[in-house]
Structures are given as C-alpha cells and as structure tokens.
Amino acid sequence: MIDRGLLTVRGAGRSTIDGVLRLGYATRFLWLTLTHSLTCLQRPRLVVREIYFSGVLSLVIVLVSGLFVGMVLALQGYQTLRTYGSESALGVLVALSLLRELGPVISALLFASRAGSAVTAEIGLMKATEQLRAMEMMAVDPVARVIAPRFWAGVLSLPVLSAMFTAIGIYGGYLIGVVLLGVDEGSFWSQMQNSVDFREDVVNGMIKSLVFGVAVAWIAVFEGYDAPPTAEGVSGATTRTVVTSALAILFLDYILTSLMFRGA
Numbered sequence: 001m002i003d004r005g006l007l008t009v010r011g012a013g014r015s016t017i018d019g020v021l022r023l024g025y026a027t028r029f030l031w032l033t034l035t036h037s038l039t040c041l042q043r044p045r046l047v048v049r050e051i052y053f054s055g056v057l058s059l060v061i062v063l064v065s066g067l068f069v070g071m072v073l074a075l076q077g078y079q080t081l082r083t084y085g086s087e088s089a090l091g092v093l094v095a096l097s098l099l100r101e102l103g104p105v106i107s108a109l110l111f112a113s114r115a116g117s118a119v120t121a122e123i124g125l126m127k128a129t130e131q132l133r134a135m136e137m138m139a140v141d142p143v144a145r146v147i148a149p150r151f152w153a154g155v156l157s158l159p160v161l162s163a164m165f166t167a168i169g170i171y172g173g174y175l176i177g178v179v180l181l182g183v184d185e186g187s188f189w190s191q192m193q194n195s196v197d198f199r200e201d202v203v204n205g206m207i208k209s210l211v212f213g214v215a216v217a218w219i220a221v222f223e224g225y226d227a228p229p230t231a232e233g234v235s236g237a238t239t240r241t242v243v244t245s246a247l248a249i250l251f252l253d254y255i256l257t258s259l260m261f262r263g264a
Helices: 002-035 038-042 044-054 056-083 087-128 131-137 142-180 185-195 198-226 231-260
Strands: none
Touching: 002 142, 002 198, 038 044, 038 142, 044 056, 044 087, 044 142, 056 087, 056 142, 087 131, 087 142, 087 185, 087 198, 087 231, 131 142, 142 185, 142 198, 198 231
16 A cells, blocks of 8 residues: 555656646747747748638638527527526627637637647648758758747637637627527617627637637647657647647636636
8 A cells, every 4th residue: 555655646746747847848949939930020921821721721610619609608598587587688698708708718729629739730740750850951940930930820810710709609699689589689789789898808808819829829839849750649749739728728717717807
C-alpha cells in the first residue's frame, strides 16, 4: 500500500512538473511568434490566405449551428417565460444569452474543432515531412512564414465568426418566437433594443471572442509545431488541440464572466 501510494504521489508530481514545463515552453513559443510577426505586416497576403482557410471555410458550420442554437433557445425560453406571463421578453432572453455567453463560447468551440485541429494537423505534417527544416536550410524562418500568419488568422477570424453566430442565432430566435409561436414582433425587438447595452453586452462579448481566438490559435500552432514527426504524433497533437482548447475556452469564460458581469 505504501509503495503504491508513493508511486501515485510521484506520478502526480511528475505530471505537474511536466505540465508547468510545457506551459513555460508554450509561453516562450507565443512570445517568439509575436516577435516574428513583422512578416505578416509586410506580406498581408499570407494572413489573408490563412483567414480564408481558418475563417471562411468555418463559416457554414458556424452559421448553421448559430441558427439552430437560437431556435432551440427560443423554444426553451418561451416555455419558461410563458409560465410567468412574460413571453414578450423572449427577445431579451435570446439576445443576452447569445451576446454574453453562447455566441462567443460555442463559436470558439466550433472554431477549435474545425480550424484549430486543421492548423495543428497541417503544421504537424509539415514537420513530419521536414518541410520546416527545409525552410530553415533556405534561410526562411518557419515561425515568421508558417506559424505567425496562422496565429493571426485565428485571432482575427474568431471575433467575426462569433458576431455572425450571434446575429444568425437572434434571427433563429425571431423565426421561432415571432413567426412560429406568435410573440408580438414589436415587443420582441423593442425590449431587446432597450435591454441590450452596447458596452456591457456587445463589447464584452467581442472581448471574450478575441481572448478565445488568441487561446485557440496559440494552442493550435504550438501543438502542431511541437508534435512528434510521426503519424501517431500528429494525430495525438490534433486531439490535444481540441481537448485543450475546449478546456481553455471554458476556463477563460468563467474568469472573464466573473470580471465583466459581476455588477450586472
């Protein structure tokens, strides 16, 4: 029993130390990416191409998911509000839920699953086929040429995707609440307009999506660059990107929500 307990403690300690070391390595990698981002400013086509790969190709899944999330939210909210005779407040419920929480969080999770995993797999495959080493031999910095454009593409794409997710989600709530369930259209929009505050709700929601974009892009490029140059290593890095990104998004959401909406 004692030996087994010691092994458990040793294993936990080793995992903690490895985690701290890996976090430090990832932080150093982020700083290296930021300091090598001047190439992105000098050659914006690199970022634009990656925005298409990460953002535009994720647009369909984000819009379809946003529509259905808004529709489900309206259905569930209507049943609850009808109990208290407050059906006219359905627009407020849909808008605030999407602006503050569901829009940034779900769009970030979708982005991590689709674009983040793809970026990790692409960079990991480039490492496995020694394309990154070949770039170094040709005096081309792979961090500036490969990593930084993909990082900034993720940072810039996610806030736009989150805004579109929220907009289409509100429209889905309108379809269910007004068109299907018969909520008064004037009350739906007027109460939403009176209750939604631009700074407290819209700006804070965009700040959330920007922070999530930094986290997801950072994790995706780091896992790809750090992946072992084998098929199994790239597969494991892709899985770690999705899992770590999801945990980071939910953790950051709690921190940001506690800071932003304490007095709301």
